[in-house]
Amino acid sequence: MQLAKENLLAFYQTMVTIRTFENKAAELFAAGKLPGFVHLYIGEEAVATGVCANLTAKDYITSTHRGHGHLIAKGGKVDLMMAELYGKATGYCKGKGGSMHIADVDLGILGANGIVGAGQPIAVGAAFACKYQQNGAIAVCFFGDGASNRGTFHEAMNLASIWKLPVVFVCENNMYGISNCQRDHMNICDISDRAAAYGVPGVTVDGNDVVAVFEAAAEGVKRARQGDGPSLIECKTWRWRGHFEGDPATYKNPEEQKTWLQKDPIPRLAQKIIELGHAGEADLANIADAVKAQVAAAVAFAESSPDPVPADVLTDVYAGQ
Amino acid sequence: MKKMTYAEAIRDGIRQEMKRDSAVYLCGEDVGKFGGCFGVTAGLVDEFPGRVLDTPITETAIIGSAVGAAAVGLRPVAEIMFVDFTGVCMDELFNQAVKMRYMFGGKAKVPLVLKTICGGGVAAAAQHSQCMEAWFTHIPGLKTVMPATPADAKGLMAAAIRDDNPVIYIEHKQLLGLGGDVPEGEYLVPLGKADIKRPGTDVTIVAWSWMVHRALAAAEALAKDGISAEVIDPRTLVPLDKDAILASLAKTHKLVIVHEAVRTSGFGGEIAAVAAEEGFDLLDAPIKRVTAPDTPVPFSPVLEKAFLPDEGKIIQAVKELF
Incomplete structure (x- = not known):
């Protein structure tokens, strides 16, 4: 597939936005400005970007505890996200969710999730609703290598398969479930092998190559939209940081880490864009500068926003309250 | 109908x-x-x-x-x-x-x-x-x-x-x-609204689900002994119609709670707490709970009968208040 200049530049912009947002979050966390836990997506940007580029605002995604990248790629607003990380009243969840629970249902973002694997059956339900309402929309479920060991994975894959639901399961294999590396938590190399157990097509792609991810996702999305049912895409990638900010990740092999850092998806895409003559280094730097300004504005918005008031603890428990 | x-x-x-x-x-x-x-x-x-x-x-x-x-x-x-x-x-x-x-x-x-x-x-x-x-x-x-x-x-x-x-x-x-x-045709019962399944004046029995019927049978038997029991069915535990329970207590001043679930941390404890916190002055006697014991549900019909709250256990609890 030959992608247009506009597609590649849009990928670049999204990936740089995720990276810049995450680097800023790391800096703010280290400075003690963000409460709670923060799990960063640095190094995995190509997965969310390549997948979500196939979706419209009417399609649904379920995300994970490491969800900032998915949200940005699906159109989430960085100022509302940043305000939520600060726990401010102007945040996506009015300060009630935090990093692990950001959602924008109007954009089809059914939430980051603090329970590993929980998004899988939820995505199946959203896909069921798309099919039931015959609205042409689909659902994408993001989850990690660790979550593919949960019972939710088995039940979600099986139900989606027998009901032929329009859902794409995207496994971001970043090789680690907290400290436990993939070779220690499963006895197979390719998680896509598991698709066969459900009569579903499974494919493994280089998760640090945004074009490869885009193309594999395009195939899965096409199947889903045509009514051919679910598919499983495994994107092999690498979690650059610890599980959470503050985790020194001493369990990682430094050599492996070094190798993976050299496969950084962003310079790889930049090189491709430049080689194809779609843009020069200065053009890409301009994109990065604009993103930097956008993220700085998001921080300023968050910092100048009001805290929730204590009485807010009691609201939003029940609809119609 | x-x-x-x-x-x-x-x-x-x-x-x-x-x-x-x-x-x-x-x-x-x-x-x-x-x-x-x-x-x-x-x-x-x-x-x-x-x-x-x-x-x-x-x-x-x-x-x-x-x-x-x-x-x-x-x-x-x-x-x-x-x-x-x-x-x-x-x-x-x-x-x-x-x-x-x-x-x-x-x-x-x-x-x-x-x-x-x-x-x-x-x-x-x-x-x-x-x-x-x-x-x-x-x-x-x-x-x-x-x-x-x-x-x-x-x-x-x-x-x-x-x-x-x-x-x-x-x-x-x-x-x-x-x-x-x-009722035929469209019929709704609002969530959070208790129902007085039997009016009475001497003791309030709060029970739900199957236990409503055992409480009603007990109330019938108690009436023969001159005790008028009011049976309140909350119908929904959340939201709980506290007002209905407190209004009944204002009349009877005695409370017996019956549930089939095991005793410890059963919902009867919550109702007792509501009565104690919001209706303390209305009570003339200790609150009684009639519940299953803190065991798994046994298989043998003989054992299960011993496990389940029944009419006799409810009557006994009520009579202890008089």
Whole structure:
């Protein structure tokens, strides 16, 4: 597939936005400005970007505890996200969710999730609703290598398969479930092998190559939209940081880490864009500068926003309250 | 009014809402062709093609998918065959369904009904006989409904389906064949409104689900001994109609709470706390609880009879207050 200049530049912009947002979050966390836990997506940007580029605002995604990248790629607003990380009243969840629970249902973002694997059956339900309402929309479920060991994975894959639901399961294999590396938590190399157990097509792609991810996702999305049912895409990638900010990740092999850092998806895409003559280094730097300004504005918005008031603890428990 | 069994009334409530709103669908293990393990949903699969779905044995995906479908606009009635099986889908219920709205800052609603059945008395032993309602009442964001009569079964089912929140609707095995008058046509019983099942002046007995009937039998016997018992059925534990209980206590000044669930941390403790905190001056005697003991439900009918609260145990508890 030959992608247009506009597609590649849009990928670049999204990936740089995720990276810049995450680097800023790391800096703010280290400075003690963000409460709670923060799990960063640095190094995995190509997965969310390549997948979500196939979706419209009417399609649904379920995300994970490491969800900032998915949200940005699906159109989430960085100022509302940043305000939520600060726990401010102007945040996506009015300060009630935090990093692990950001959602924008109007954009089809059914939430980051603090329970590993929980998004899988939820995505199946959203896909069921798309099919039931015959609205042409689909659902994408993001989850990690660790979550593919949960019972939710088995039940979600099986139900989606027998009901032929329009859902794409995207496994971001970043090789680690907290400290436990993939070779220690499963006895197979390719998680896509598991698709066969459900009569579903499974494919493994280089998760640090945004074009490869885009193309594999395009195939899965096409199947889903045509009514051919679910598919499983495994994107092999690498979690650059610890599980959470503050985790020194001493369990990682430094050599492996070094190798993976050299496969950084962003310079790889930049090189491709430049080689194809779609843009020069200065053009890409301009994109990065604009993103930097956008993220700085998001921080300023968050910092100048009001805290929730204590009485807010009691609201939003029940609809119609 | 029409004579109906409790099971037929539940079905009528579901039917009423499925006719009214195409967003309502029913799913669960054996709810379609088989008509439900207890026949409650019999025939609905033919009445509503494509809207009554047999699932595999997959409780996690039944409730998890219902959460996703509800969050994007449908109104699932998702059945878990026995309340004892909810342990298998507890995360989907207590971390996903009920927390979505709050965690998302009020920007989502999850109108799902988890339909299930509880209770003993059929020698189904420890994994098919429990009353787990206290678990569910301890989860903010969830409503807990436990009908005791056919009319309430219909009206509460309809109200549960129309509610924009997750609701657990718990039937009782002993009541499925119970007959009664049920309003025909559209009928709703609001969630959070108790019903005085028998008026009285000397003692308030609060009971729900099957125990309403045992409390009524006890009240009948007590009347012969000159004790007038008022039987209050909260019908929904969350929201709880505290006012109805306190109003009754203002009249009777004595409180006995009956539940089939085991004693420790049972919902009777919560009602006792409400009475103590908000009705202390109304009480003339200690609060009594009649409950199952703190054991698993036994199999042998002899043992199960000893386990279950019954008319005699209720009468004895009441008489200790006089």
